[in-house]
Amino acid sequence: MSVTRIPAGYVPLTDAAPLIAAQEMGFAAEEKLTLELHRAPSWSSLRDMLAFGQVDAAQMLSPVPVAAALGLGGASAPLSVLSVLSVNGTVIGVSSALARRLAGAGHSFAFDDAVSAGRALLAAAGPDLRIGVPFPFSMHAELLTYWLKGLGAEMPRDIGIRTVPPPLMAEAIRCGEIDAFCVGEPWGSMAVEQGAGALLLPGRAIWSFAPEKVLAVRSAWADAEPGLAGRLIRALWRAGRWLADPASRGLAAEILSSRRYLDLPAEIIERALSGSFTVTAQGLQREAADFLGFHDGAAGFPWRSQAQWIALQLADRNGLDRAAALAMAGRVFRSDLYRDALRGTGADLPGASSKLEGAIGAPLLAAGESDDLSLLPNRFFDGRVFDPLAAG
Amino acid sequence: MPDALSIVVVETDRERAFMIVDGLRDAGEFDIQVISEPSGLARQIQMRDPDVVLIDIANPSRDVLEELTLASGPKDRPVAIFADRSEDGLSAAAVEAGVSAYVVDGLQPARLKPVLDAAIARFRLFQRMRTELAEAKRALEERKVIDRAKGMVMKARGIGEDEAYALLRKAAMDQNKRVAEVAQALVTAAGLLA
Numbered sequence: 001m002s003v004t005r006i007p008a009g010y011v012p013l014t015d016a017a018p019l020i021a022a023q024e025m026g027f028a029a030e031e032k033l034t035l036e037l038h039r040a041p042s043w044s045s046l047r048d049m050l051a052f053g054q055v056d057a058a059q060m061l062s063p064v065p066v067a068a069a070l071g072l073g074g075a076s077a078p079l080s081v082l083s084v085l086s087v088n089g090t091v092i093g094v095s096s097a098l099a100r101r102l103a104g105a106g107h108s109f110a111f112d113d114a115v116s117a118g119r120a121l122l123a124a125a126g127p128d129l130r131i132g133v134p135f136p137f138s139m140h141a142e143l144l145t146y147w148l149k150g151l152g153a154e155m156p157r158d159i160g161i162r163t164v165p166p167p168l169m170a171e172a173i174r175c176g177e178i179d180a181f182c183v184g185e186p187w188g189s190m191a192v193e194q195g196a197g198a199l200l201l202p203g204r205a206i207w208s209f210a211p212e213k214v215l216a217v218r219s220a221w222a223d224a225e226p227g228l229a230g231r232l233i234r235a236l237w238r239a240g241r242w243l244a245d246p247a248s249r250g251l252a253a254e255i256l257s258s259r260r261y262l263d264l265p266a267e268i269i270e271r272a273l274s275g276s277f278t279v280t281a282q283g284l285q286r287e288a289a290d291f292l293g294f295h296d297g298a299a300g301f302p303w304r305s306q307a308q309w310i311a312l313q314l315a316d317r318n319g320l321d322r323a324a325a326l327a328m329a330g331r332v333f334r335s336d337l338y339r340d341a342l343r344g345t346g347a348d349l350p351g352a353s354s355k356l357e358g359a360i361g362a363p364l365l366a367a368g369e370s371d372d373l374s375l376l377p378n379r380f381f382d383g384r385v386f387d388p389l390a391a392g
Numbered sequence: 393m394p395d396a397l398s399i400v401v402v403e404t405d406r407e408r409a410f411m412i413v414d415g416l417r418d419a420g421e422f423d424i425q426v427i428s429e430p431s432g433l434a435r436q437i438q439m440r441d442p443d444v445v446l447i448d449i450a451n452p453s454r455d456v457l458e459e460l461t462l463a464s465g466p467k468d469r470p471v472a473i474f475a476d477r478s479e480d481g482l483s484a485a486a487v488e489a490g491v492s493a494y495v496v497d498g499l500q501p502a503r504l505k506p507v508l509d510a511a512i513a514r515f516r517l518f519q520r521m522r523t524e525l526a527e528a529k530r531a532l533e534e535r536k537v538i539d540r541a542k543g544m545v546m547k548a549r550g551i552g553e554d555e556a557y558a559l560l561r562k563a564a565m566d567q568n569k570r571v572a573e574v575a576q577a578l579v580t581a582a583g584l585l586a
Contacts, residue, residue, distance in 0.1 A: 042451070136461075168430075
C-alpha cells in the first residue's frame, strides 16, 4: 500500500494536538497516511475549505456539522463526524474589573464549582453582561447558555453572546468590548499572561464530558472513501492515546509551540495538557483534573446522543422543530464508521451508540462490543439528565 | 433598473482596500464602503446594512460575520454565505482565491456575479503577491544561512569559497537534502557546540 496524502485543516489551539501529533509522531505514517496540515485563520474559513475540497478532513467545533445539518449558518456541504478529537478543554474568564468585583464580593476563584461561580458572576456583572465566544456554533456558546439560563438568567435579554476570534479575546476584554469570555486554550491563559483578565471556571464544570472538537469530513467523502476514513480514525485514535499519557505532555507542548503550528510559548500550552493553571495575573494557582481529554473514557467515540444534545440546544434557540433536529443530528455523528475502523484493534467500543448524557456521576464500567469499558463522569452542573429517546 | 448594489469591504490594509474598491468600480456601478477597524464588526455592518460583504478568508474576524447568518430580530436581514446560491463553481473559485462574500438573502445571483468576478480577480492578484513576497523572503533567508555555513566550512578547513560550497552541495546530494537544509543543520549544530 503506498502512502496517501490527506489535506487536513486545523485552527491553532491546544486541542489541535491530535491531528498534529498524528502527523509528527508517526501515527499517520503507521496507517500509510501523510497529513498535509493546513492552519486555518478562522472556523468559517476552515469549514469552507472543507466544504469546497481544499482539505478532506478538518478539526471542527462539535456543533458546526450539526448546525450545518440543521441548515444554520453559512454552510454549503453536508458534513459527517468520524470521531471526537477532544473532550472539554475550554475556560471561562472575566475582565480584570469584573475579577476585582468578584473578589470584593468574597469569591475565592476556586475554579471548580459552576453554581457558586455562576451566581457570583451574575451578581457582580449586573445587567447586560457581554460574553465573547469564538464562534456562534460552538460548545462554548452552548455551555454558556445552558449554564447561565440554568441559573435563572434571561437570555438574550440579560446576556449578550458575541463572537470574538480567540487570538483577539485578550484585546477585546482589555478594551471593554466584552466583560467575560469562554475560549479554548491557550487563549484563556494568554489573557491571564497579558494581564487582561482572570479565569473563573474550566468548561468541564458545566458539563464534565462535553465533546469539544470533532474530526469532520464531507459526507460525500466519507461515503466514497470508507477505507481512507478508517485509516484516519485509527491514526487519530492512536494519537489521542499517546496524548493522554502524562509522559507525552512535555513533548506535545513543544511540538505544538513550534512556529508552523501555534507559535506560542510551550509553557502556556502545557497548562491545558497538565490541568495546572495560573488563574489570575497575581499568579493564583489552580488544578483542574481531566481538563482536556483525548482518550480516556472512550473519548473518541462519536455518541449520537452528544450530537442530539447539541441539536436540541440549537433547535430551541433558533425555533426549529425538535423531533426533526434530533433525527437529523443522529446521522451526523458516524458511530458506525468509528466502530468499523477500530473493531479488532483493542480500542474500547461501547455496546450502544447513544447514552444518557448527564447520568454518569462516577467512573462507570459499561458493556462494550467485546470487553467492558470504563466511562467517565458526564454530569451537567445542575444534575439534569438528557435522554435522547424521551426528548423531542 | 434596480438601485446600485451596496457593498461593504472589510479590509484593514489601506493599500489592499483601495485595490479592491478600484477593481469593483471597474466592474460596475456599486455603492462601496470600506471597514478598516475590526472592533464591533457585526454592529458596524448592521448599521450600514449592505447587500454584500466581502472579506479576506485569512481575516480571523470573518467568524464574527457568521453571527449575521442568524437573524435575531424581525428587522434584521439574514445573510447567507454566497456559496448557497452561486453557480458555475464561482464560490469554489472565490474560496480558493481567498475571498468570502456574505450576501443578503434574496439577492439575485446574476447581480452578484460581476461583484464576485471582480473580487476574485483582485484576491488572486493578492495571493500571487503574497506568494512572491514569501518566496523572495525565504530565498533571502536561505542565502544568508548558506553564506554562514560556507564561512564556517572555509574557516574550519582552510579552503576557498567555491570549494566550501561544493562540499555543502555534495553533502546535500549524499543525504538527499537541499543545500539550505544542510547549511541550516550546520549552523544549528555550531550554535549548540559554541
